[in-house]
Amino acid sequence: MKISIDADKCVGHGRCFSLAPLLFDSDDLGQGRVIGDGTIPSGEEEAARLAEQNCPEYAITISE
Amino acid sequence: MTIKPPVEDFATDFDHTDPKWVKDPYPIWDDLRERCPIAHTERYGGAWLPVRHEDVAAIAHDTEHFTSRTVVMGNGRPGEEAPPAPIGVAPPISSDPPFHAMARRLFQPVFAPKQIDDLEPFVRNLCRGMLDGLAGQELVDGSVDYAEHIPVAVIAKMVGIPPEDGEIFRGFVHEILEAVDLPIEERIERFAPIEEYIIARVEEHQANPQDDLTTFLLNAEIAGQPLSPEHIFGSMVLLIVAGIDTTWSAIGSSMWHLAQHPEEVARLKAEPELLPTAIEEFLRAYAPVNMARLVKEDFDFQGCPMKKDDWILLSFPAANRDPEVFKDADKVIIDREVNRHAAFGLGIHRCLGSNLARMEIRVALEEWLDRYDSFSLADPDAVTFSQGQVRGPRQLPLKVS
Numbered sequence: 001m002k003i004s005i006d007a008d009k010c011v012g013h014g015r016c017f018s019l020a021p022l023l024f025d026s027d028d029l030g031q032g033r034v035i036g037d038g039t040i041p042s043g044e045e046e047a048a049r050l051a052e053q054n055c056p057e058y059a060i061t062i063s064e
Numbered sequence: 065m066t067i068k069p070p071v072e073d074f075a076t077d078f079d080h081t082d083p084k085w086v087k088d089p090y091p092i093w094d095d096l097r098e099r100c101p102i103a104h105t106e107r108y109g110g111a112w113l114p115v116r117h118e119d120v121a122a123i124a125h126d127t128e129h130f131t132s133r134t135v136v137m138g139n140g141r142p143g144e145e146a147p148p149a150p151i152g153v154a155p156p157i158s159s160d161p162p163f164h165a166m167a168r169r170l171f172q173p174v175f176a177p178k179q180i181d182d183l184e185p186f187v188r189n190l191c192r193g194m195l196d197g198l199a200g201q202e203l204v205d206g207s208v209d210y211a212e213h214i215p216v217a218v219i220a221k222m223v224g225i226p227p228e229d230g231e232i233f234r235g236f237v238h239e240i241l242e243a244v245d246l247p248i249e250e251r252i253e254r255f256a257p258i259e260e261y262i263i264a265r266v267e268e269h270q271a272n273p274q275d276d277l278t279t280f281l282l283n284a285e286i287a288g289q290p291l292s293p294e295h296i297f298g299s300m301v302l303l304i305v306a307g308i309d310t311t312w313s314a315i316g317s318s319m320w321h322l323a324q325h326p327e328e329v330a331r332l333k334a335e336p337e338l339l340p341t342a343i344e345e346f347l348r349a350y351a352p353v354n355m356a357r358l359v360k361e362d363f364d365f366q367g368c369p370m371k372k373d374d375w376i377l378l379s380f381p382a383a384n385r386d387p388e389v390f391k392d393a394d395k396v397i398i399d400r401e402v403n404r405h406a407a408f409g410l411g412i413h414r415c416l417g418s419n420l421a422r423m424e425i426r427v428a429l430e431e432w433l434d435r436y437d438s439f440s441l442a443d444p445d446a447v448t449f450s451q452g453q454v455r456g457p458r459q460l461p462l463k464v465s
């Protein structure tokens with residue numbers, strides 16, 4: 001499973017890197033970005049789901 | 065000051081300064097969501113009020129039909145002499161694309177999470193110092209003695225102005241954000257001391273550069289050009305006003321809620337790791353900030369015949385109570401896991417200071433919960449709430465132990 005963020009929708013609410021700090025961090029402007037290639041490591045599925053479900057801009061997608 | 069008639073029907077004559085709204089806006093929005101769902105008023109020269117999440121989000125994302133030229137709904141519109149779109153009176157909050165992105169980008173690194181983390185020890189010391197000063201008191205005003213001082217001290221430090229000017233700032237907040245039902249001439253008159261104060265601070269920094277946001281603005285460039293004096297002045301107004309009553313309200317509303325829910329206080333003391341989740345829920349349920357837009361040109365939105373220069377009261381707090389998006393929207397659930405709330409707005413104008421606000425709220429509540437075993441409302445009827453686009457307790461007498 002992979003997680004991705006739509007940079008056109010992200011406005012930097014920061015929910016993703018707060019809820020899933022192993023999957024997301026913030027760039028110098030405070031925008032969210034995926035760490036690595038977005039592959040969700042074992043044990044991080046719950047954090048990934050929280051990040052996806054708490055983004056106010058619906059910018060995060062989990063895909064197979 | 066003219067005496068306005070009380071609102072009979074919020075669907076056709078809404079007013080966010082009406083005592084019923086100030087006391088308890090939530091049933092009003094719930095009712096409008098069922099009946100309208102976009103309310104209208106002839107007050108303020110014509111305004112619309114969307115209350116569904118879907119409509120609020122659509123307008124917040126639509127910078128083609130709605131301008132942010134001014135974001136505080138009042139009598140009158142920005143005058144001809146006011147900086148026009150896309151810059152607006154207080155960039156970047158008052159700016160439209162494409163200028164907005166450039167003006168916002170200047171500030172984004174300053175308010176990015178890593179920079180805000182560095183301010184946390186300052187906020188923690190500030191809160192502890194205030195609580196030390198309250199030691200021995202059985203009655204504490206959570207707003208007057210605690211919450212209102214926190215954002216004022218932080219922004220004074222960031223902008224580089226004396227912390228003892230806090231009282232002056234709170235006066236500005238009142239004039240700009242709360243006294244919106246005054247005639248336009250009186251509002252302009254009351255703005256003069258704000259202008260004088262800010263120009264004096266800018267001139268001091270021109271003579272004596274400091275490591276702060278005022279000097280940062282004086283040195284900043286957009287597309288290789290220094291910022292205009294109007295831009296610097298407007299951004300100073302924004303920095304000083306935007307973060308104060310908003311954050312103060314969010315801290316105060318959280319304390320007001322917890323003072324009525326000792327079981328939740330006990331749980332947060334036992335499970336401190338739950339606090340950030342609880343704060344998101346307080347932000348959803350008691351979101352302090354409504355924004356405003358102006359309609360750019362005559363335009364039909366969801367069947368509403370909007371006219372050029374009609375106001376939109378963009379109620380993120382109402383969106384946060386929409387049952388279409390939030391299960392049990394009217395209940396405060398401190399461990400709510402799915403919470404796409406819009407307390408900090410939606411779209412390109414997402415609150416620039418949201419990382420700072422969240423940190424201040426968390427540290428303020430952590431220190432408060434650490435200091436007191438229990439607290440409750442000393443007199444529920446003595447609690448007062450602010451009037452205008454920012455909602456939060458202004459008097460919050462608490463019995464503490």
